[in-house]
């Protein structure tokens with residue numbers, strides 16, 4: 001699935017940019033057959049042609065407003081109007097992609113020891129344009145972990161043009177850490193106080209390109225263009241030492257992805 005030219009990518013240069021700005025472009029990494037295969041599988045899942053028990057689905061808001069996207073409903077039958085699908089590590093095609101050798105090199109360069117997955121997720125803006133996603137950070141009490149993860153790799157499965165659902169970031173904003181202890185959506189007064197609109201940078205991409213997105217960098221995406229879907233797959237990697245602190249339900253157990261190589265002797 002990985003493009004030949006992506007295998008030898010200079011990971012050190014990419015990670016230096018990531019460290020400073022909270023995002024970095026990997027360029028085209030997923031080959032055309034891989035793009036087709038993951039698009040097809042995303043639709044198989046949304047349309048119920050392939051089923052895994054425990055897969056998470058969130059329907060999108062018909063209004064196109066993030067605030068209206070229903071929570072807790074899960075699978076509602078075959079539809080291309082789902083906003084989010086999680087636990088995609090259950091699917092062999094998505095698993096193969098998130099375990100590719102380039103992503104492994106990047107993860108090992110930032111995370112020592114055994115590496116697990118916090119989430120493997122599809123973000124989808126459907127045929128009607130889907131909904132917007134406001135500035136947010138991925139962590140805090142909402143994620144409920146003993147340490148904050150800081151590596152997400154986001155792969156575009158469709159073109160995501162400027163003004164058509166691309167990611168937008170406030171470069172460097174990750175360095176100030178979480179805005180609220182809760183994490184998630186950044187309160188509008190904090191967005192205004194930071195003059196985020198003056199600093200935001202759009203990251204348009206073509207299908208098959210990938211981006212590193214730091215969990216704490218302020219990021220958002222607008223609606224897609226009606227008639228042009230926008231599917232993207234994101235994997236969040238973290239140290240296997242990270243544990244879930246939730247008490248009301250049994251703590252989450254995170255799937256292993258990359259084990260520390262055993263030293264020969």
Ligand SMILES: O=C(O)CCC(=O)C(=O)O
Nearest residue numbers: 123133138154221232234
């Ligand atoms: O793909 C999107 O629109 C949002 C992605 C995002 O928020 C994330 O990867 O954390």
